[in-house]
Amino acid sequence: MQIIQPHYHAIARTAQDYERMAMSGVVAVAEPAFWAGFDRLYPETFLDYFRQISEFEPTRAAEYGIKHYCWVAVNPKEAENPELSREVLKHMPEFYEKPTVLGVGEIGFHKTTKNEEEIFEAQVEQAIKYDQLILIHTPHLQDKVRGTKRTLEVLSHMNVNPERVWIDHVEEHTIREPLEAGYWVGFTLYPVTKCSPKRAVDMLEMYGHERILVNSSADWGPSDPFTLQQCVVQFRARGYSVQDAIEIFHNNPARFLGQNPKFDIKPIQLETIEDEISSNLV
Amino acid sequence: MMQTALQVLDREYLEARCSLLEIAAALDRIDRASDEEESNDFNDSRLDLLNQAIALLTEKSHLPNRSERMLLLFSDLD
Ligand SMILES: [Zn+2]
Numbered sequence: 001m002q003i004i005q006p007h008y009h010a011i012a013r014t015a016q017d018y019e020r021m022a023m024s025g026v027v028a029v030a031e032p033a034f035w036a037g038f039d040r041l042y043p044e045t046f047l048d049y050f051r052q053i054s055e056f057e058p059t060r061a062a063e064y065g066i067k068h069y070c071w072v073a074v075n076p077k078e079a080e081n082p083e084l085s086r087e088v089l090k091h092m093p094e095f096y097e098k099p100t101v102l103g104v105g106e107i108g109f110h111k112t113t114k115n116e117e118e119i120f121e122a123q124v125e126q127a128i129k130y131d132q133l134i135l136i137h138t139p140h141l142q143d144k145v146r147g148t149k150r151t152l153e154v155l156s157h158m159n160v161n162p163e164r165v166w167i168d169h170v171e172e173h174t175i176r177e178p179l180e181a182g183y184w185v186g187f188t189l190y191p192v193t194k195c196s197p198k199r200a201v202d203m204l205e206m207y208g209h210e211r212i213l214v215n216s217s218a219d220w221g222p223s224d225p226f227t228l229q230q231c232v233v234q235f236r237a238r239g240y241s242v243q244d245a246i247e248i249f250h251n252n253p254a255r256f257l258g259q260n261p262k263f264d265i266k267p268i269q270l271e272t273i274e275d276e277i278s279s280n281l282v
Numbered sequence: 283m284m285q286t287a288l289q290v291l292d293r294e295y296l297e298a299r300c301s302l303l304e305i306a307a308a309l310d311r312i313d314r315a316s317d318e319e320e321s322n323d324f325n326d327s328r329l330d331l332l333n334q335a336i337a338l339l340t341e342k343s344h345l346p347n348r349s350e351r352m353l354l355l356f357s358d359l360d
Binding site: 193196205 | 296297300303304307308310311314
């Protein structure tokens with residue numbers, strides 16, 4: 001079955017992951033700009049990182065027949081340094097010109113501080129100005145509710161089109177508000193600390209299939225790209241059809257990301273060739 | 283003991299939180315499915331066992347051997 005992995009930190013993973021993803025039906029990945037595990041000191045370090053995800057990773061993925069797209073941003077943790085962030089922001093428009101850059105992300109809150117908020121707003125403004133898609137990270141664990149609420153408050157005062165905004169890492173206690181406000185939401189399947197494949201399928205059953213993305217996020221921490229495929233298996237095991245699975249794990253990311261014309265993978269519909277075969281046999 | 287209680291809790295907190303959430307989600311799943319069957323009186327002895335096991339977890343914290351007692355609860359002792 002064809003799958004799109006819409007949130008994936010390839011630079012933290014090996015070529016073997018690309019190979020195994022290709023073997024399990026992954027046709028495209030999208031890589032948001034993320035924290036490196038330490039705070040970067042220079043704007044140039046970010047720019048080289050953006051080059052890595054917009055120039056090098058597509059060639060590495062292509063060796064396995066996987067299309068690689070990316071997002072550029074100052075991530076929430078490093079947005080705590082507004083001076084550095086503003087320097088990086090000045091150069092981000094150069095990257096919007098690149099053939100595989102889809103938008104501004106992941107931005108948003110980590111500790112939901114004033115500095116984070118200032119840079120979050122600046123990046124949303126820039127995304128609107130340059131007509132870019134927006135990908136928003138919501139905080140981990142006990143900070144998630146507060147950060148998600150603040151995210152929605154900030155966005156409500158800005159001129160964003162909610163259909164072009166994806167609020168990621170939602171769970172049972174944070175899914176309702178963003179979904180009702182018209183945003184896309186994402187489930188991040190993570191061992192231990194985020195959503196599990198089973199709980200993701202529960203939420204799909206409760207909230208339907210529209211404007212929902214599922215991803216493994218997979219980065220340099222304890223994570224696993226194959227939690228996404230586990231979720232497909234869990235979904236199918238509950239009796240849903242292959243086409244239902246394609247709607248969620250392929251067509252929904254194709255619909256959201258495809259709002260940027262650079263992402264040219266279209267939704268697919270299974271067809272049966274039974275009739276044709278039998279008529280040829282006659 | 284090689285580790286302090288704080289060290290053990292640091293190591294175990296997120297795993298335990300995750301296990302509890304999975305149990306909550308599994309019980310919700312059973313509830314939703316039984317609502318759909320319109321048989322709100324859905325009952326199964328295994329569900330009773332799960333509820334007894336959860337009650338065992340909420341007993342006074344100084345009671346030892348929770349895992350042993352829980353396994354005995356799930357055992358056929360006849
Ligand atoms: Zn991420």
